[in-house]
Amino acid sequence: MDFSCRNCCLENQERNSPNMKKKIKVATTRALIAFILIYIICLPFRRKIDDGFQSHYRLVQSYIDSGLIPRPRTISPSCINNGENVFLLIMVPSTASNFAQRNAIRKTWGHISNIPPIVKLKFVLGKTHTSQLQDFVLTENLLYNDIIIEDVPEKYENLTQKSTAILRWTVSNCPRVRYLLKIDDDVFLNLPRLLKYLSKHPQTNTVLGCLVSHSSPFRSIFSKWRVSWDQYNEEEYPEYISGPAYLISGDVLYKLYQSTKHVPKFMFEDVYITGLCRRHIGALAKSHAEFSCGYRDKGPCGSNFLYEITGHHYSPKEVQRMWSELQNRWSDCRLVDSYFVYRVIDIFKWIFL
Structure with a gap:
């Protein structure tokens, strides 16, 4: 009886082995395709970052040159x-x-x-x-x-x-x-x-x-x-x-x-x-315990800094939102700012952006 059961198990493993390999190949292929597609979709947004500040400062310079924005008086940088x-x-x-x-x-x-x-x-x-x-x-x-x-x-x-x-x-x-x-x-x-x-x-x-x-x-x-x-x-x-x-x-x-x-x-x-x-x-x-020692060791939420002085490595958009949240004593952190969620998002940004 034991011998027959052992044979049945071996036969099942032999039948399932090709199916498992096929499933792994399909899953890997899909993941690779998804990776490439997301990267292609995100790529234009990476390029627009540089275009934004270039167009902005060209416009500002043209306003200054034309006199629409007066040139400020030169102020000594010394205190x-x-x-x-x-x-x-x-x-x-x-x-x-x-x-x-x-x-x-x-x-x-x-x-x-x-x-x-x-x-x-x-x-x-x-x-x-x-x-x-x-x-x-x-x-x-x-x-x-x-x-x-x-x-x-x-x-x-x-x-x-x-x-x-x-x-x-x-x-x-x-x-x-x-x-x-x-x-x-x-x-x-x-x-x-x-x-x-x-x-x-x-x-x-x-x-x-x-x-x-x-x-x-x-x-x-x-x-x-x-x-x-x-x-x-x-x-x-x-x-x-x-x-x-x-x-x-x-x-x-x-x-x-x-x-x-x-x-x-x-x-x-x-x-x-x-x-x-x-x-x-x-x-x-x-x-000083309120100076950050880590890399994004707190979620990008202003409420996380009510009793902190610094936090390291936040994007300009995050800084502006966090500052607004910090000024509002009733502000709550969003779900995406919870530790595990924003860590996953950070990994995604690191890979694709």
């Missing part, structure tokens, strides 16, 4: 009285093509920074070899007068140079500011909460943000972030503050900039500025 009355200077590293990110900041958390003399906002750009793009940036600055262009080529490898340029500009133009916040242009900022915290908890001799401890360099030759022993000869990095957003107390700005002339340059700007250079001058690296 009045060396920034003595500036409570917080916000410096945003940005690339030339990130028009949408800068506009989103101006419309949201950066808008209230126009209230003098407490807070000032500046975008820091490097040099681009595309003359057309450079013209667009100059047009943008004619309108907003909030852009600093440094002689640093726009490359990821040059982020350390750009951060050093931020310190240099601040020391030269606003040396008496109370605090300097360096924040990337894809970071959501609850600025009122940060200002409230600093007014209640003054900081000195400090770099404040998400503290990273006991971090070791990647030594594998297969790693994109590989650091050789010649580039860095210690087992661990010093404690440093994660790069998307960190706050520097004004009393150490000059010393921190001077240290960049003595500490050898390093490829990771946060390790370099807030780790190596900070350690060189004996300043403190302080942790």
Whole structure:
């Protein structure tokens, strides 16, 4: 009896095996076709992103040239009285093509920074070899007068140079500011909460943000972030503050900039500025739980930031919507902003967009 049953099972497996293979092939083919179709459908939307800002700034430039929009008076980028009355200077590293990110900041958390003399906002750009793009940036600055262009080529490898340029500009133009916040242009900022915290908890001799401890360099030759022993000869990095957003107390700005002339340059700007250079001058690296340590570690919903200061890597549209939600105390998060749903959506965007 057992023998016959075993034979029946074997016969069934042999009959089902071709069917299973066929089903797997059909499912794989359908998935591949769906992938290609969705990619083709999404592709035109990717191309329209560039067309949008080009047409917009061409139009603005034509209005300025024709006199429909008056050219604003040239205002000195320096702070009045060396920034003595500036409570917080916000410096945003940005690339030339990130028009949408800068506009989103101006419309949201950066808008209230126009209230003098407490807070000032500046975008820091490097040099681009595309003359057309450079013209667009100059047009943008004619309108907003909030852009600093440094002689640093726009490359990821040059982020350390750009951060050093931020310190240099601040020391030269606003040396008496109370605090300097360096924040990337894809970071959501609850600025009122940060200002409230600093007014209640003054900081000195400090770099404040998400503290990273006991971090070791990647030594594998297969790693994109590989650091050789010649580039860095210690087992661990010093404690440093994660790069998307960190706050520097004004009393150490000059010393921190001077240290960049003595500490050898390093490829990771946060390790370099807030780790190596900070350690060189004996300043403190302080942790603040409301500074984001992760990559989109909260859903893109303003209500998620009622008790947070920063969140990393949000799109311009998300930033604008989140800011509006943050202002409305009765606002609720949408279903698509729940953790698992927006993670799936993020994966979909990463694949197709």
